[in-house]
Amino acid sequence: MSDEFEDSRIFLELYYFTVSLITENLNPIKYFKSDFVVLIQPIIEKFVAQFPGQSERQIMSNNAYKTLVQVYVQKMRPIIDTTKQSGLWIPQGGSPTNIDATELIGQVLSSEAADVEQILILRSVKINNLLYSPELTLYYNACLMCCQSPIVIVRLYSYSLLRSAPVIVDLRHLFNVFKVAMDFWQRGPVSFEFCAALFLLLERLSEHRPSPIDANEFNLILSLIENINNSQNFETLMCFDTSLKWMYKLFTQEMLNNVIKNSIEYLKQSHSGDFCIICHCLSVGIGDPSQFLDIVAAALRTVACWAHPIQREARASLAALPLHHSTAISDGIIDIIASVLEQPPQISEPTLFIFAEFLSSYYLGTSAPLKMNLLKSLLGIMKQNEGKRNLPHDIRNIIVAICSNPVRLLEVLSNINESRTIIINIISGVDKWSNSLMTTLAAFPSYVITSESDAKSAAKNLREKMLSIEDKENNFYNVRLHKDLPLLVSIYPGEIRKLVENLNETFDEDLKYIVIELFTIATLQGRIASECRDLLQLLPKTNYESDYSNLVKTIEETLKRPKSVFEELSSHIDDGLSQFLVVGSASHTAASLLFEHVVWQENSDSLVVCKRLQLRPASWFASALASLFSSIVKEPTQGLTKLIDSAAKSPERLVWIGYIIFNRIIPLLKEILTNETFYLLPKYSLYPQLEFEPTQEELNKIEEMQTKYKPALQSLFDVIVGIPKR
Numbered sequence: 080m081s082d083e084f085e086d087s088r089i090f091l092e093l094y095y096f097t098v099s100l101i102t103e104n105l106n107p108i109k110y111f112k113s114d115f116v117v118l119i120q121p122i123i124e125k126f127v128a129q130f131p132g133q134s135e136r137q138i139m140s141n142n143a144y145k146t147l148v149q150v151y152v153q154k155m156r157p158i159i160d161t162t163k164q165s166g167l168w169i170p171q172g173g174s175p176t177n178i179d180a181t182e183l184i185g186q187v188l189s190s191e192a193a194d195v196e197q198i199l200i201l202r203s204v205k206i207n208n209l210l211y212s213p214e215l216t217l218y219y220n221a222c223l224m225c226c227q228s229p230i231v232i233v234r235l236y237s238y239s240l241l242r243s244a245p246v247i248v249d250l251r252h253l254f255n256v257f258k259v260a261m262d263f264w265q266r267g268p269v270s271f272e273f274c275a276a277l278f279l280l281l282e283r284l285s286e287h288r289p290s291p292i293d294a295n296e297f298n299l300i301l302s303l304i305e306n307i308n309n310s311q312n313f314e315t316l317m318c319f320d321t322s323l324k325w326m327y328k329l330f331t332q333e334m335l336n337n338v339i340k341n342s343i344e345y346l347k348q349s350h351s352g353d354f355c356i357i358c359h360c361l362s363v364g365i366g367d368p369s370q371f372l373d374i375v376a377a378a379l380r381t382v383a384c385w386a387h388p389i390q391r392e393a394r395a396s397l398a399a400l401p402l403h404h405s406t407a408i409s410d411g412i413i414d415i416i417a418s419v420l421e422q423p424p425q426i427s428e429p430t431l432f433i434f435a436e437f438l439s440s441y442y443l444g445t446s447a448p449l450k451m452n453l454l455k456s457l458l459g460i461m462k463q464n465e466g467k468r469n470l471p472h473d474i475r476n477i478i479v480a481i482c483s484n485p486v487r488l489l490e491v492l493s494n495i496n497e498s499r500t501i502i503i504n505i506i507s508g509v510d511k512w513s514n515s516l517m518t519t520l521a522a523f524p525s526y527v528i529t530s531e532s533d534a535k536s537a538a539k540n541l542r543e544k545m546l547s548i549e550d551k552e553n554n555f556y557n558v559r560l561h562k563d564l565p566l567l568v569s570i571y572p573g574e575i576r577k578l579v580e581n582l583n584e585t586f587d588e589d590l591k592y593i594v595i596e597l598f599t600i601a602t603l604q605g606r607i608a609s610e611c612r613d614l615l616q617l618l619p620k621t622n623y624e625s626d627y628s629n630l631v632k633t634i635e636e637t638l639k640r641p642k643s644v645f646e647e648l649s650s651h652i653d654d655g656l657s658q659f660l661v662v663g664s665a666s667h668t669a670a671s672l673l674f675e676h677v678v679w680q681e682n683s684d685s686l687v688v689c690k691r692l693q694l695r696p697a698s699w700f701a702s703a704l705a706s707l708f709s710s711i712v713k714e715p716t717q718g719l720t721k722l723i724d725s726a727a728k729s730p731e732r733l734v735w736i737g738y739i740i741f742n743r744i745i746p747l748l749k750e751i752l753t754n755e756t757f758y759l760l761p762k763y764s765l766y767p768q769l770e771f772e773p774t775q776e777e778l779n780k781i782e783e784m785q786t787k788y789k790p791a792l793q794s795l796f797d798v799i800v801g802i803p804k805r
Contacts, residue, residue, distance in 0.1 A: 181214050197221070197228075237276075260276075264312060278325075313353075317392075321389060322359075401440040443483055534567035542577055572606055660704065675700070711744070747767060
């Protein structure tokens with residue numbers, strides 16, 4: 080997609096700069112120090128971006144930089160030659176003092192066609208004498224008229240004259256200029272240079288702060304430009320500032336409401352700029368989002384013909400829309416986009432460029448269902464454009480956004496057998512995933528929710544801190560010690576030994592509390608009860624009440640029991656279910672992933688809490704299932720044992736039990752978020768010691784989930800077993 084407009088704009092700037100060199104003393108040095116730097120700055124910024132990390136001296140000594148500057152200096156030579164040949168290389172204000180400026184400008188305005196002769200007349204006017212006078216209005220009008228000349232040099236020169244003229248500060252005079260400008264605007268096609276001149280006027284007007292005395296004149300000007308977008312010329316005007324800052328500064332809320340109403344009709348007439356106006360207004364709460372389906376349908380008819388600056392602005396405007404109006408984005412909109420992506424490249428590629436960030440934001444920010452036709456269209460375009468730079472990158476971002484939701488990812492992997500490898504290759508390149516299904520498939524070589532090496536590394540990190548005098552790090556305490564480490568050690572409780580063995584060698588009471596809390600979790604879980612009894616003697620003894628005294632008492636009382644909660648509950652597990660308790664088995668992994676699948680699918684408070692606490696549901700359930708919820712419930716009640724018995728023939732019921740129990744601790748986790756007491760996260764999430772007896776409502780929920788989600792367990796098992804490990 081070439082950007083011819085950018086080349087035209089740069090040439091226009093270069094021409095204006097060249098005309099500004101024509102002075103009485105013909106000394107251009109001061110202009111090179113100011114105007115040329117402004118002109119070439121955006122060009123140099125793009126150039127410098129190609130050499131990241133290099134110093135200013137290195138860049139300026141680069142031959143490519145010298146060539147770049149030389150190119151633009153050489154481009155000025157034909158401009159200078161042409162201007163001299165036309166007789167226009169003369170300074171401003173060369174007319175005799177006895178000739179009236181009004182008479183001179185009147186000759187231009189009364190001429191039938193604008194040519195070099197009219198430019199010579201305008202160039203001879205002493206414009207510095209026109210400041211604050213009505214004649215300055217006539218001068219502006221004459222320049223606007225010459226911007227419509229069929230002669231290119233006349234249009235370029237007249238734009239330069241208007242830009243160099245004094246700014247009109249009297250709104251009564253400015254009203255007359257806008258009246259003439261809008262008459263040209265509505266009459267038919269206008270030139271590129273005219274649009275540049277009009278944009279200059281609009282930009283200056285947007286910076287104007289009218290006094291109460293001038294309010295009436297200011298409103299009259301606004302009434303002239305209120306329907307400025309009702310023109311085929313608007314796309315060219317918009318290219319000078321695709322964000323339309325001048326419009327949003329000038330127009331009132333009521334005017335913007337009228338603009339967006341009219342824009343929908345104009346869009347149907349192929350006015351591409353109106354699409355950007357609509358998207359911007361919708362994102363700030365202006366307009367009716369229920370009409371978005373019709374808006375997208377109208378835009379997609381002509382999207383391939385839009386100017387590249389408009390396409391870029393539409394892309395940026397659409398990106399934020401799903402965050403503000405996700406409910407307005409219906410399945411129909413995604414279906415329309417998907418259908419256009421199936422069309423030939425000249426239509427599908429511009430559509431993808433414009434809607435890529437919109438689709439990424441939509442799927443990242445919502446739990447919207449997967450559209451298989453969209454995914455297949457994306458994979459098809461990617462296959463055809465593998466060598467191109469931007470399109471495959473955009474497609475990867477959309478696919479990553481789709482797969483960020485484990486429910487959609489399971490559907491993708493279950494339905495696209497021939498493209499599984501491509502999908503895995505795309506999403507395995509992401510550095511960090513909160514999606515446990517993707518982590519399981521792409522990150523680790525065995526069937527685990529998280530790696531045992533992570534647990535060993537985390538325990539080693541804590542052990543080193545216990546034995547050092549290193550300052551506490553907020554991130555280490557708030558994230559690693561309160562969330563990650565307790566989960567890891569609860570899944571792999573064997574790591575507790577090395578921590579407890581070094582317990583009496585640290586003087587940090589906070590670290591002692593953390594280790595003893597981890598030991599408490601391992602003790603209550605009961606999976607390594609005999610090892611915990613051996614380690615009991617290593618716990619610190621104090622003659623005073625400390626923060627961890629109650630934890631030590633809990634450990635001692637738990638280990639005195641003849642039979643732990645885990646042992647009592649595991650007696651209800653037969654050989655067919657035993658694999659579901661083994662960390663690292665495909666059954667345990669599939670059940671943990673199913674739990675996360677259900678949390679995302681239900682889209683209830685539990686998902687919100689998990690996201691805000693950055694708590695992976697699958698990791699929590701992996702810990703809870705391996706210990707049969709023994710640290711979470713206080714006693715193995717009759718209701719809980721009956722539920723576990725029911726899982727003998729339907730192993731997935733263990734997941735539904737976990738979901739019910741997890742919902743019981745959600746109020747406690749909300750309390751953590753409300754009070755910002757994150758140090759309580761291990762207690763409330765891993766050993767809240769609930770009195771659990773299922774209610775009839777919870778029993779009904781279990782049966783409902785059995786009907787709704789039972790097939791998902793087999794699908795997850797098939798997916799994690801069927802894809803080769805890395």
